[in-house]
Amino acid sequence: MGIDRFEDLHGWQEARKLTRLIYSLTKKPDFRKDYNLRNQSQAAAVSSMGNIAEAHGRFSFEEKRSFYEISHGSIEELQSHLYVALDQEYISKEDFQEAYNCAGTVGRLVKGSIDNLGRQISSRRRDRGKGRNPVK
Secondary structure (H helix, E strand, C coil): CCCCCHHHCCCHHHHHHHHHHHHHCCCCHHHHCCCHHHHHHHHHHHHHHHHHHHHHEEEEEEEEHHHHHHHHHHHHHHHHHHHHHHHCCCCCCCHHHHHHHHHHHHHHHHHHHHHHHHHHHHHHHHHCCCCCCCCC
């Protein structure tokens, strides 16, 4: 039994929580004034969430994995942006830790999807190779 809607994916649900958290943090006065960091942080969070949804809508394992890989990269980017926000004192250490940990949860879920798809791709390739007559 598969998942019919991307909204049912645990990774997408966690990415949505992360996106809400990032939007909340970027509304803080000092963070809000740093347009580039604010926009890049929001975009990275949205990218992670959106690419999980897009992966769900793809049909080949390879395409799905590609979108999950983009999502995972966006999470890593966002975690880096959080360090900048902390270093500039736009967010507290507690806010940083909450957002960083939330991003880590999304990253682990996405990485699990990438690994699972990798196993499926490898298995399919092995299965294709079975039953072929060797060239003599």
